Amino acid sequence: GAGVSQTPSNKVTEKGKYVELRCDPISGHTALYWYRQSLGQGPEFLIYFQGTGAADDSGLPNDRFFAVRPEGSVSTLKIQRTERGDSAMYLCASSLDSGTRYNEQFFGPGTRLTVL
Amino acid sequence: AQSVTQLDSHVSVSEGTPVLLRCNYSSSYSPSLFWYVQHPNKGLQLLLKYTSAATLVKGINGFEAEFKKSETSFHLTKPSAHMSDAAEYFCVVSELEGSYIPTFGRGTSLIVHP
Numbered sequence: 001g002a003g004v005s006q007t008p009s010n011k012v013t014e015k016g017k018y019v020e021l022r023c024d025p026i027s028g029h030t031a032l033y034w035y036r037q038s039l040g041q042g043p044e045f046l047i048y049f050q051g052t053g054a055a056d057d058s059g060l061p062n063d064r065f066f067a068v069r070p071e072g073s074v075s076t077l078k079i080q081r082t083e084r085g086d087s088a089m090y091l092c093a094s095s096l097d098s099g100t101r102y103n104e105q106f107f108g109p110g111t112r113l114t115v116l
Numbered sequence: 117a118q119s120v121t122q123l124d125s126h127v128s129v130s131e132g133t134p135v136l137l138r139c140n141y142s143s144s145y146s147p148s149l150f151w152y153v154q155h156p157n158k159g160l161q162l163l164l165k166y167t168s169a170a171t172l173v174k175g176i177n178g179f180e181a182e183f184k185k186s187e188t189s190f191h192l193t194k195p196s197a198h199m200s201d202a203a204e205y206f207c208v209v210s211e212l213e214g215s216y217i218p219t220f221g222r223g224t225s226l227i228v229h230p
Contacts, residue, residue: 003159004159035220040125040222040223041222041223042206042220042222042223043206044220045217045219056217058217091159091160093160104162104165105160105218106159107159107161108159109157109158109159110159
């Protein structure tokens with residue numbers, strides 16, 4: 001079946017602009033995660049959803065970052081007033097549920113964001 | 117609190133020789149441990165996971181890892197490297213109690229020479 005998809009694959013924007021990154025999880029997966037991966041680093045947790053609600057947003061770096069998942073499926077990561085330091089690969093992953101253990105996460109190919 | 121340290125940023129091997137990628141972890145609770153692989157322009161893929169069952173875990177593509185609590189290690193091994201194994205490898209820790217948020221290591225780049 002279809003895996004996790006992310007759009008766009010690449011996004012170039014200017015400092016100060018607003019961007020939206022989209023994630024389509026695997027159908028039926030209730031848990032959805034967003035990560036940010038800088039060059040030469042491992043993925044860094046941003047936020048995770050269980051269904052429609054943000055169960056943990058402790059990884060969001062500041063209030064310029066926001067994410068939604070209104071119908072419990074597709075999620076959008078929103079970044080306001082982008083800064084050059086926001087440039088990174090943004091990864092989305094989904095899993096069956098978070099529950100009491102860490103289930104296998106299925107990752108999308110990522111969106112590479114470049115802020116000029 | 118949980119953390120993971122990948123001891124080598126790069127590992128270089130010849131095709132057909134053994135692979136060892138080292139990972140040490142720190143966890144306040146019983147951890148779940150994972151290895152993911154990331155090929156260029158591809159999404160991360162799970163290689164194997166340890167979740168308190170057998171300490172020797174076998175994964176895909178001939179990889180395996182051994183959980184050693186006394187050494188707080190979860191090293192990834194493969195008897196014979198293949199050119200297609202060249203990729204970035206991430207060790208991941210997640211606590212079974214407390215936070216379910218996984219923590220990724222910084223990654224080890226595996227280079228395979230013909």
